[in-house]
Amino acid sequence: MSFLSFFKKKKRPSQLTMPQLWEKLRRSSDFVEVSFVVGRKELSVYYFDSLVDPKVLQENILCHLQNDLSRRPDVQLENLQQIVPIQRIEVSEDAAAIEEKVLKGFVVVSFREQPGKAALISAANENLGLRENNDTENEFSVVGPKVGFVENIGTNLHLLRRQIVTPNLVFREMMIGSVSKTKVVIAYIDGVANPETIRTMTQRIEAIDFDVVFDNAIIDQIIADNSKTPFPLFLSTERIDRAVYALVSGQVAVFCDGSPYAIIGPSTFFDFFTSPEDYSLPWVLGSFFRLIRFFGVMFSILASPVYIAVLTYHYEMIPEDLLGPIIYSRSNVPFPPVLEVLFLEITIELLREAGARLPTKVAQTLGIVGGIVIGQATVDAGLASTILLIVVALAALASFTTPIFKMSNSIRFIRFPFILFAACWGGIGIAFAVCGLLIHLGRLQSLGYPYLVPFYPLRVRNFRDTFVRSPYSMTAERPTFFRPQSRFRYDPENAKQKRDIDE
Amino acid sequence: MGMKRWLACLLGLLLLGGCAKSRPIDQIQIIQQMGYDFKDDQYIGTAVYPTFKQGPMTKPNMLTTSSPTVYDLIPRLSAKSALPIEEGQLRLILFGKQFAERGIEQITHSLARNNKVGSHLFLGVAEGSAKELLDITAKTTLSDTLYLPNLIKQNEQSMNLPKTNLHLFLYRYFSPGSDPFLPYFEKKGGFVKLEGVALFRDGRYVGHVDLRDSFLMKILLGETKNGVYQLKVGERGKQGEDRVMLQNLWAKPTYKWRRDGDRHVLDVFVHIHASVRDYPSWLDEPGANLFTDVKKKMEKELEQDMRRLFHYFQEKRIDPMGIGDFVRSVTRRWDRESFYREYPDLDIRPHVTVDIIHTGIGE
Known part of the structure; x- marks a missing residue:
């Protein structure tokens, strides 16, 4: 295990002195060190050229240091704030802390007369190279706001606070990643989210030992309760409304600098099938489309396995009117139904994978070429039956109805074990696979909360917002399975009142 | 250990998969x-x-x-x-x-x-x-x-x-x-x-x-909602002129098993809601409430036909109507042997009620 020790975090106390630090940083060519004399003060300014905003540096720091310092010789590092119009100025003697800050885009100012001490002035250019805005393209919704989170965590927190206007919205900041030193923020509403939940989330994130946090998805995987499951245990979203709704329900959101996704936990299986659009439409329509989505998932998982099972083992089950079309379309196919299905399923997966890797414009063409040309040619060549082509295409289409990309990937994946079970055992194989899947889902936990709730354990009261989206007069109560601190989102009596007559 | 168990399961699955007899449809x-x-x-x-x-x-x-x-x-x-x-x-x-x-x-x-x-x-x-x-x-x-x-x-x-x-x-x-x-x-x-x-x-x-x-x-045999039946309702010699085509809309039989003196009697009440689909033109004569007459005749003829049918079954000593099952359901200690010994002489009395619901447009 000796080679692994290299990756382990070594928490030795910093013995670094300031001159040693500067020596260490000077190895990099973008590290700038400026020393000059103003009045009787000799001062040095250190910063990373690539990290600071040159405009801020010149107009707000250098300019004031040069002009005002001579007029006010009494200014020390501690009261630099008096002449430098920047809100975040810290004074530190710890070389390690200075190192960290300077690497985050702070400008270090030190006076010869105060050795071993330095003022840290924030001049980081936080938006440089990042997107300014994000249209929620991956979680698109026709109605409703289209602003999504961006890579900049400051913007994300701002967006959140704009909708949750209460001092109870608490952000708790942490630093993750031994190399990336990524800022991670846990957001929750005090008085709604259960303290236990917050504590668990904080503990899990604090315990992360990783080098570079590229994205929230990495945090998601590391803090997941079960790393072997194909199902996502935390909801990740780029939509503000979804994050706000989660916070209001008593869930906890985690933001990570550099990631346009927020992860939300604890999540339930049903969270992944709700779309913000359900809440924009009248509840009847919203519920209907939600049910269609559940049907789509079931169809997507079961369609091709059932095709295999029926055609290989249970020909008795075929309705007499379907017998002709099925046998006719199968009659020229040289493979058993399993291979036929696997062939087409893998073709579709290839198309999807290729489409995702190609530039958008090419991908569209590819979709058409793949879908129409390859599909038709396969059938004409007698490699697959027409009916199967329809089944597989519909199943692929149905799997796209899942609003969360991670879940639709899981559904894509889960089909293949079902296909193998159906091929080996037929209908009873599918029954086994379904049982296995339900057992697996029933055992999953998200942040220690059951994943299948309110279905298992059964919480009938909380069915109001799972399979159907009940009208707002009925959803005043928060789902109890997250154990929120306060029970109601709004006054249920008030919500039920009918105001047909204007008084 | 965990790995081994998984492998064993997988192997079992594969081996058992071989036991299933596959019959691809083509x-x-x-x-x-x-x-x-x-x-x-x-x-x-x-x-x-x-x-x-x-x-x-x-x-x-x-x-x-x-x-x-x-x-x-x-x-x-x-x-x-x-x-x-x-x-x-x-x-x-x-x-x-x-x-x-x-x-x-x-x-x-x-x-x-x-x-x-x-x-x-x-x-x-x-x-x-x-x-x-x-x-x-x-x-x-x-x-x-x-x-x-x-x-x-x-x-x-x-x-x-x-x-x-x-x-x-x-x-x-x-x-x-x-x-x-x-x-x-x-x-x-x-x-x-x-x-x-x-x-x-x-x-x-x-x-x-x-x-x-x-x-x-x-x-x-039970509640039905379809079927047609042709009945003779008049005595006008010409073929087809005196027949009514009755279409069953809803019919329900009720059986009653009772004792009449020392004999058993089976009453069969049949209630038919019928539509008269085709009928001879003389029935249309204005004023006369002829359909009540037709209804009576229909009931009589149906009863007669049913009696004949039951007789036929009794003669053949068969029970396709499941009368034995019905009687068993209303008697204690039903005995098959003795019931069917008496069956050919059983008194079966059909009682038919016909309700003519409609006779088409233009009544």
């Missing part, structure tokens, strides 16, 4: 109809299988073989088929009259235990030979391999044929208080015609009733 010979005949001391089996040409167009084909035993027929048919014969999609089994007279238990017993065959399977009796009938349907129909099953279904759903299938046949066959019946076909020129209901005693064909009587059977 590698079997599906037979949809089967005919059994008995001729010159030989059993003749006829299988009708579809061949699929150009999409949904199907063509029925026939396989025939003969054997001195019944059980040997399917194996012998296999000897003539390129693909294994599978009976899982059977929709109809037709028995020749001679075969049915010798008893069809051999077949129905094996069907009762066969898990591949659905209980929706139709059974039927052909007047002459089943083979001949299947032959005719195979030749006359272009794309419909299921001509006879569809014919039965259609007649059950909208006409006079009481509901029959393998399930009901077996139920009535095994039940101590009833006897089974099946649709009865005849060859009429180049066509097959449903002629009525074939009656069985202990799995043996004993006779049949025509389609008119099968309407009575249908309404006597």
Whole structure:
């Protein structure tokens, strides 16, 4: 295990002195060190050229240091704030802390007369190279706001606070990643989210030992309760409304600098099938489309396995009117139904994978070429039956109805074990696979909360917002399975009142 | 350990997967109809299988073989088929009259235990030979391999044929208080015609009733909502001028078992909601409330026909109406032997109420 020790975090106390630090940083060519004399003060300014905003540096720091310092010789590092119009100025003697800050885009100012001490002035250019805005393209919704989170965590927190206007919205900041030193923020509403939940989330994130946090998805995987499951245990979203709704329900959101996704936990299986659009439409329509989505998932998982099972083992089950079309379309196919299905399923997966890797414009063409040309040619060549082509295409289409990309990937994946079970055992194989899947889902936990709730354990009261989206007069109560601190989102009596007559 | 257990499970799955007998649908010979005949001391089996040409167009084909035993027929048919014969999609089994007279238990017993065959399977009796009938349907129909099953279904759903299938046949066959019946076909020129209901005693064909009587059977068996019946309502000599075509909209029989002195009496109350579909023009004469008269006549005639039908059953000592089952349901210590000893002399009294609901537009 000796080679692994290299990756382990070594928490030795910093013995670094300031001159040693500067020596260490000077190895990099973008590290700038400026020393000059103003009045009787000799001062040095250190910063990373690539990290600071040159405009801020010149107009707000250098300019004031040069002009005002001579007029006010009494200014020390501690009261630099008096002449430098920047809100975040810290004074530190710890070389390690200075190192960290300077690497985050702070400008270090030190006076010869105060050795071993330095003022840290924030001049980081936080938006440089990042997107300014994000249209929620991956979680698109026709109605409703289209602003999504961006890579900049400051913007994300701002967006959140704009909708949750209460001092109870608490952000708790942490630093993750031994190399990336990524800022991670846990957001929750005090008085709604259960303290236990917050504590668990904080503990899990604090315990992360990783080098570079590229994205929230990495945090998601590391803090997941079960790393072997194909199902996502935390909801990740780029939509503000979804994050706000989660916070209001008593869930906890985690933001990570550099990631346009927020992860939300604890999540339930049903969270992944709700779309913000359900809440924009009248509840009847919203519920209907939600049910269609559940049907789509079931169809997507079961369609091709059932095709295999029926055609290989249970020909008795075929309705007499379907017998002709099925046998006719199968009659020229040289493979058993399993291979036929696997062939087409893998073709579709290839198309999807290729489409995702190609530039958008090419991908569209590819979709058409793949879908129409390859599909038709396969059938004409007698490699697959027409009916199967329809089944597989519909199943692929149905799997796209899942609003969360991670879940639709899981559904894509889960089909293949079902296909193998159906091929080996037929209908009873599918029954086994379904049982296995339900057992697996029933055992999953998200942040220690059951994943299948309110279905298992059964919480009938909380069915109001799972399979159907009940009208707002009925959803005043928060789902109890997250154990929120306060029970109601709004006054249920008030919500039920009918105001047909204007008084 | 965990890994080993998983591997063992996976291996088990693969090995067990080998045990399942797979029958890909394009590698079997599906037979949809089967005919059994008995001729010159030989059993003749006829299988009708579809061949699929150009999409949904199907063509029925026939396989025939003969054997001195019944059980040997399917194996012998296999000897003539390129693909294994599978009976899982059977929709109809037709028995020749001679075969049915010798008893069809051999077949129905094996069907009762066969898990591949659905209980929706139709059974039927052909007047002459089943083979001949299947032959005719195979030749006359272009794309419909299921001509006879569809014919039965259609007649059950909208006409006079009481509901029959393998399930009901077996139920009535095994039940101590009833006897089974099946649709009865005849060859009429180049066509097959449903002629009525074939009656069985202990799995043996004993006779049949025509389609008119099968309407009575249908309404006597339980609540129904279809069927037509032609009745004579007048005494005007010209053919067709004095008949009314009655269409059943809703009919329900109620049985009552009572003791009258030292005899048992079975009252059968039948309530029919009917529509008069066709009637002679003289009924339309204004002013007269003729339909009340027609109603009375109808009731009388129906009662008469029912009495005749019950007499026929009693004479044949068969009980397709399941009267034995009904009596068993209302008596303690019902005894099959003694009930059927008395059955031929049982007093069965039908009482019919006809309500004419409508007579079409322009009344």
